[in-house]
Amino acid sequence: MDDLLNLIKEKYPTFSKGHKAIASYIVNHYDKAAFMTAAQLGKEVGVSESTVVRFPAELGFDGYPELQKKLKEIIKSKLTSVQRLEVSSSRIDKDNVLKSVLQSDMNKIKMTLEEIDEDNFNTIVETILNARHIYILGVRSSASLASFLGFYFNLIFQDVRLVHTTSVSEMFEQIINAKEGDVVIGISFPRYSRRTTKAMQFVQKQGATTIAITDNPSSPLVKYANYSIFARSDMNSFVDSLVAPLSIINAIIVAIGLKRKEQVQSTLEKLEKIWDEYQVYEKGDS
Template sequence: MSFCDEVKKRFIRLSRGQRKVAQFVIDNPNLVTTHTASEVGKLIGISESTVIRFCYAMDLTGYVELQEKIKSDIAGEVRGEVKSNQVLFTVKHEHLVSEVMNRDVANILDTIQHINDVQFEKASKWMHKAEDIYILGFRQSAPAASFLTSTLKNLRKHVKQIQHDVDHIVQQISNMDDKSLLIVVALDSILEDALTIAKLASNKKVKVFAITNSALSPIRDYAEILFTVGSQKQSSNETITSYSALMHALIEGMIAQNKRQYLSFQEANSKIESNFLFQETVRSLQ
């Protein structure tokens, strides 16, 4: 196990200040190896003593040993990347489909191991009971958020995607209350704007759950439930498969709360769409 993996394993047992150090170590290993404990503390916005206490919490003798551990991690990653590239070059083109799809299957299986059954059941019930569902996802996460929005709109009323526009954000937040649900999609490094929205929603007693690519994502401070898919080292293309599988499962969990209700909504929706298309066809022929 790498040192960074060990940090993730112990993350929940660290103090709030030490968690900030842990997050910084995971996200910026190169800076840790080239800066002093005092400089790292200033970059994070905490005291040097908190950085040192983090080292002790990780059973290290001090900051120097932390740097040595990180350097060892980085060296191991470089060796792993070289080996991985060598393997990729040897894969024959005719085996590319099975290679990619098997990797997706492995990612989904890995995601399953990190899903908490109690949290999954709770999130499914929230999706069913919420009067309004708001979907938040910016930058590379926006397409995934859009797909989730359109899927849920086909199953229930009052589903809205928050756009990255100040006026729209203000309007949506003002409409939220304790009967609302905010789903945060953060499959890449989360923007400060998204954190602010989640914080404001949490302050309004809105139920919040998030799907991220890192168990150490700062969104965890504002989300009661956190699901992790993929990892920060994976591209968004690799992460999206696990995300889609998880959301499919959550939606099935939501439908299971009252299958007849969702089937009726879909049927009514289909009739409206069919009638709309018929009217459009008639107009085009006139």
């Protein structure tokens, strides 16, 4: 993703005076430029809006929106939590945080739905159904997603391993036996986990089939995935938005559950008796 910034630096000597001003600002303040309109960026650097609109063509882009999209991809992986908080503070209505965040999450689900490849989704479901062993990788904020997926997969499949780890060595120890016929599901969203990426690389070399649940084709997980499925997770703040990713995972669980309906029903009937006997759940008032 640094390729864009390097491209701007390489072409800098060939730019006009106005375009040099734009280029310098983007390289030094890409975190702010990613969310500026062409008019705002022009005002900031002292050039006309039309000059800003023409600038992307110098880099081979069709227009300003495409350049902005690339800048937003950069900030997903490069910004620290402190920088993310600073950027988001200027984008969220401080007097209406609840509605701002909920609306943003709704938009992410809508965009994910519009961009999803259903054939790819169905292929991933069938791949998981045919797996001999299933490994689920997800650390840091993605650990909650991995845990959710692991909980329900354990109700459906007999051999599921949720990789719990706080170190690189422990992760490799838990996936050392992953091989051909096994499926490894890696989950990671910006800022991407290097541990998860390295683990995916390792198991793919071992011959396991790898599935990445991540946010876009530029994610480092995609390089080591046989199949990838994308869910929007554009940042709201220093907090990762995992609403759309959770919906994708929920859809995978439901699709697999429907294909294994009788087995899941039998398991749940047994569990209901156990839950009742050991009083796992509170019972509502009669």
